[in-house]
Amino acid sequence: MNIETMETHAFDVLVLGSGGAGLRAAVEAASEGGVSVAIVGKSLLGKAHTVMAEGGAAASIGNVDAPDSWQTHFYDTMKSGHYINNYRTVEVFAKEAPARVLELEQWGAVFDRTPEGRIMQRAFGGHSFRRLAHIGDRTGMELLRTLQYKAISMDIKVFQEVTITRLLMDGSRVAGAMGYYRADGHFILLKAKAIVLATGGWGKVYKVTSNSWESTGDGAAMAYRIGADLKDMEMVQFHPTGMVWPPGVAGLLVTEGVRGEGGLLYNSEKERFMKRYDPERQELSTRDVVARSIFKEVQAGRGTPHGGAWLDISHKKADFIKQKLPGMYEQILTLGDIDITKQPFEVAPTCHYQMGGVQAHAETCATTVPGLFAAGEVACGLHGANRLGGNSLADILVFGRRAGIAARDYATSLKKAPEIDDTQVEAEVARILEPFNRPDGENPYAIHQELQEAMSTHAAIVRSEDDLKVGLNKILSLKERAKRMGIKGGRVYNPGWHAVFDVENMLLLSELIVRGALERKESRGGHWRSDYPDELPEMGKWNFVHQYSEDGDRITRVPVPEMPPELAEICARPVAPGREKVAGSSQVPPRKE
Amino acid sequence: MADEFILSIFRGDADGGQEVEYRVPRVEGMVVLDAVHHVQAHEAQDLAVRWNCKAAHCGSCSAEINGVPKLMCKTRLDEYEGQTVHIQPMKTFPIIKDLVTDVSWNYEVAKKIPAFHPTVAAPFRMQQWDVDRIQEFHHCIECFLCQDVCHVLRDHQEKSQYYGPRFMVKMAEFEMHPMDRADRIPQIKNEGGIGLCNVTKCCTSVCPQHIHITDNAIIPLKERVADRYYDPIRNFFRKLGGKGDESQPE
Ligand SMILES: Cc1cc2nc3c(=O)[nH]c(=O)nc-3n(C[C@H](O)[C@H](O)[C@H](O)COP(=O)(O)OP(=O)(O)OC[C@H]3O[C@@H](n4cnc5c(N)ncnc54)[C@H](O)[C@@H]3O)c2cc1C
Ligand code: SF4
Ligand code: SF4
Ligand code: FES
Numbered sequence: 001m002n003i004e005t006m007e008t009h010a011f012d013v014l015v016l017g018s019g020g021a022g023l024r025a026a027v028e029a030a031s032e033g034g035v036s037v038a039i040v041g042k043s044l045l046g047k048a049h050t051v052m053a054e055g056g057a058a059a060s061i062g063n064v065d066a067p068d069s070w071q072t073h074f075y076d077t078m079k080s081g082h083y084i085n086n087y088r089t090v091e092v093f094a095k096e097a098p099a100r101v102l103e104l105e106q107w108g109a110v111f112d113r114t115p116e117g118r119i120m121q122r123a124f125g126g127h128s129f130r131r132l133a134h135i136g137d138r139t140g141m142e143l144l145r146t147l148q149y150k151a152i153s154m155d156i157k158v159f160q161e162v163t164i165t166r167l168l169m170d171g172s173r174v175a176g177a178m179g180y181y182r183a184d185g186h187f188i189l190l191k192a193k194a195i196v197l198a199t200g201g202w203g204k205v206y207k208v209t210s211n212s213w214e215s216t217g218d219g220a221a222m223a224y225r226i227g228a229d230l231k232d233m234e235m236v237q238f239h240p241t242g243m244v245w246p247p248g249v250a251g252l253l254v255t256e257g258v259r260g261e262g263g264l265l266y267n268s269e270k271e272r273f274m275k276r277y278d279p280e281r282q283e284l285s286t287r288d289v290v291a292r293s294i295f296k297e298v299q300a301g302r303g304t305p306h307g308g309a310w311l312d313i314s315h316k317k318a319d320f321i322k323q324k325l326p327g328m329y330e331q332i333l334t335l336g337d338i339d340i341t342k343q344p345f346e347v348a349p350t351c352h353y354q355m356g357g358v359q360a361h362a363e364t365c366a367t368t369v370p371g372l373f374a375a376g377e378v379a380c381g382l383h384g385a386n387r388l389g390g391n392s393l394a395d396i397l398v399f400g401r402r403a404g405i406a407a408r409d410y411a412t413s414l415k416k417a418p419e420i421d422d423t424q425v426e427a428e429v430a431r432i433l434e435p436f437n438r439p440d441g442e443n444p445y446a447i448h449q450e451l452q453e454a455m456s457t458h459a460a461i462v463r464s465e466d467d468l469k470v471g472l473n474k475i476l477s478l479k480e481r482a483k484r485m486g487i488k489g490g491r492v493y494n495p496g497w498h499a500v501f502d503v504e505n506m507l508l509l510s511e512l513i514v515r516g517a518l519e520r521k522e523s524r525g526g527h528w529r530s531d532y533p534d535e536l537p538e539m540g541k542w543n544f545v546h547q548y549s550e551d552g553d554r555i556t557r558v559p560v561p562e563m564p565p566e567l568a569e570i571c572a573r574p575v576a577p578g579r580e581k582v583a584g585s586s587q588v589p590p591r592k593e
Numbered sequence: 594m595a596d597e598f599i600l601s602i603f604r605g606d607a608d609g610g611q612e613v614e615y616r617v618p619r620v621e622g623m624v625v626l627d628a629v630h631h632v633q634a635h636e637a638q639d640l641a642v643r644w645n646c647k648a649a650h651c652g653s654c655s656a657e658i659n660g661v662p663k664l665m666c667k668t669r670l671d672e673y674e675g676q677t678v679h680i681q682p683m684k685t686f687p688i689i690k691d692l693v694t695d696v697s698w699n700y701e702v703a704k705k706i707p708a709f710h711p712t713v714a715a716p717f718r719m720q721q722w723d724v725d726r727i728q729e730f731h732h733c734i735e736c737f738l739c740q741d742v743c744h745v746l747r748d749h750q751e752k753s754q755y756y757g758p759r760f761m762v763k764m765a766e767f768e769m770h771p772m773d774r775a776d777r778i779p780q781i782k783n784e785g786g787i788g789l790c791n792v793t794k795c796c797t798s799v800c801p802q803h804i805h806i807t808d809n810a811i812i813p814l815k816e817r818v819a820d821r822y823y824d825p826i827r828n829f830f831r832k833l834g835g836k837g838d839e840s841q842p843e
Binding site: 045119135138245248 | 606620621622623624627633634635638639640641642643644645646647648649650651652653667669689690691693695696697700703704706707708709711714715716717718719720721723724727728731732733734735766767770
């Protein structure tokens with residue numbers, strides 16, 4: 001490969017990932033002009049994982065429950081994260097989320113309305129007030145489509161179906177990225193002064209997952225390889241309500257909106273079992289609690305025929321269900337043959353979200369690599385040990401924007417554009433083409449499947465030292481086999497070839513999840529250890545940071561940043577700010593049944 | 594009930610190709626995309642197919658299944674009990690490989706659509722009934738199945754003259770937004786080419802999101818064009834009062 005003839009571009013700001021976080025970053029970086037901006041996605045524009053989000057975006061606008069405030073959103077988010085979140089990230093987030101949601105309306109998003117004609121907000125687990133701005137059950141699509149059309153109306157260069165495989169360096173700072181066009185396999189080199197990483201999560205490491213195919217963690221893996229710190233990797237969210245039956249759709253999400261709109265959970269004995277696990281919040285408890293409760297019911301022999309719980313919203317009027325949850329109604333009818341307006345249906349936990357990821361500064365989203373910024377699901381800091389529903393869509397808006405600003409500022413402050421030496425590019429070209437030399441090598445699909453089995457068996461919702469060790473060994477031996485992955489066919493739209501790099505990234509991140517899970521000898525949020533069933537105050541003082549080294553992953557404990565008194569005071573309150581008057585009433589928030 | 598399904602999938606590229614038969618074990622409730630994935634994982638690693646969500650949210654997996662434009666992830670195989678299932682790429686767009694087509698023309702059209710243009714600042718006060726009508730258009734997942742089936746684009750390849758149903762829906766979304774103040778009618782008539790649509794409703798019949806493309810987007814837009822260009826009295830009032838009122842639903 002002659003580097004001279006490789007397709008090459010140079011930009012001030014390069015955004016990797018065209019999900020919500022990436023698009024929001026690109027829009028911001030380009031908003032003042034004078035800065036060249038490009039955005040890259042490995043799918044077509046408008047198809048990113050964000051499109052799947054259903055329930056809503058959390059922001060304390062207070063249109064439905066007036067006493068809501070940023071303080072309450074802060075309180076809820078810290079509590080749900082079991083206090084290993086970065087408090088400053090949470091503070092910035094809670095304060096800015098309302099403005100970010102309202103601004104979408106300016107760009108064409110049309111949220112559901114309150115009777116007063118304002119943006120409607122719905123209840124969700126762990127939120128003290130009705131807080132999720134939504135559009136039926138397709139809020140992510142609205143958000144993504146709005147940002148997509150905003151971005152194409154601006155001066156932003158869009159690369160579609162380009163897979164980035166490596167971040168390139170100039171000394172210790174980032175200098176660009178390279179990859180290939182999926183359509184025909186030709187290489188592309190993108191030089192940049194600053195890069196925003198917005199490549200999303202890695203839910204595809206588990207067998208039963210709500211995530212789209214893109215969620216293979218490429219960005220996190222690439223950042224780790226160039227020395228960026230990764231944090232809290234053991235913190236994986238299992239959403240309590242994935243579809244269970246038929247097997248073809250297992251894992252497909254049933255939005256929390258079903259419970260938000262009044263859906264109830266029952267075990268095989270027709271008991272509303274959540275009363276036993278969280279008498280106050282019941283179905284609207286946080287996801288870690290509800291997922292674990294369903295798991296425990298099934299273990300105790302009170303599961304549904306296919307190993308889950310019953311979710312029932314049929315006590316609500318059919319018209320109400322079809323208006324509030326049209327997508328769910330149709331999804332479960334066409335794929336599961338069940339009319340949810342008439343009968344209950346089976347649900348069980350499904351892998352949903354990665355709280356861990358690339359460590360990012362609370363205000364600038366800067367990673368530990370100069371010039372590299374991270375926002376959205378790939379980043380870490382906001383959610384702690386358990387993410388609240390609706391906080392991710394708000395996250396990608398707030399920190400997408402902030403990463404865009406910081407990248408723009410960084411790029412304009414650079415006196416000299418970074419340079420990329422040819423050896424990095426040559427080495428990557430060789431690596432990318434290598435699998436073609438082994439037409440009879442290991443099948444990447446088979447390795448992926450075995451990895452998913454291993455992760456689902458040994459490092460999923462319940463974990464233990466012995467199990468995790470077995471899992472780790474399996475991952476390490478898969479990693480060895482993966483070195484011999486090979487493919488048939490040519491470079492034109494060859495999914496087998498594409499899968500090779502996805503699988504390498506997933507193997508790496510799976511290893512970090514398991515190593516982190518071994519290290520955290522306690523149960524906290526999404527991380528549940530059967531051999532350490534309690535949450536330990538001593539462990540709550542630490543985040544675990546992963547660093548790349550020649551001889552493998554290096555884990556260090558770093559102290560969770562300590563809150564200033566005024567924020568600590570908020571967290572110490574016995575009831576959420578604004579709820580003092582209603583405290584003592586049983587249901588939070590008030591619901592009609 | 595047979596314990597396997599028989600698929601006949603187009604394999605090839607711009608230079609030609611043919612259908613190849615594959616047998617896939619039956620799994621209860623499986624959709625066409627599951628079967629294609631099975632083939633990919635076990636027999637043909639390089640079988641090209643686009644998909645993202647497998648939940649009918651992203652609009653990536655469009656194809657023609659036994660001749661009908663559909664989403665592969667929303668089409669159950671048991672609908673085709675006892676039949677061979679023929680899977681072909683969309684015909685209206687140039688093929689890249691196997692089931693993947695080059696849909697970039699749609700993104701070029703998208704870029705020509707002027708952004709939403711409110712003249713007041715959000716937050717807006719709008720009632721649910723104000724927005725019900727446009728929210729329907731927001732359901733579009735950009736699967737381009739309507740573009741695939743529209744004869745103006747498919748049989749006559751008049752892509753340079755008509756934006757196609759998807760983008761009439763997009764135009765309608767902004768045009769009927771209570772806060773939008775851009776004048777979109779000349780573009781809808783001229784470059785947009787709405788006159789080429791002869792209301793066959795094929796687009797509506799394939800839309801996986803059940804958007805009433807023809808009745809609720811195209812026909813009202815055609816009416817606005819007619820009012821503007823062929824009804825001088827309405828046109829006069831429109832100039833006085835800004836756009837809007839002539840299009841309120843009955
Ligand atoms: C079914 C479902 C429902 C959800 N509902 C909600 C909800 O109601 N509320 C809420 O707050 N959150 C919800 N979430 C979570 C939320 O949708 C995601 O966390 C969020 O959208 C992540 O956005 P992102 O921009 O960080 O990444 P993504 O949307 O995942 O985008 C990642 C982008 O990076 C690109 N990319 C990745 N790797 C590469 C590479 N190697 N080269 C080039 N490009 C690459 C991808 O193509 C894509 O464009 C839901 C998630 C799921 C799965
Ligand atoms: S109704 Fe119009 S847009 Fe739709 S398929 Fe027919 S000609 Fe095309
Ligand atoms: S209008 Fe319907 S058929 Fe056309 S692109 Fe949108 S969702 Fe697909
Ligand atoms: S894969 Fe997303 S619509 Fe089919």
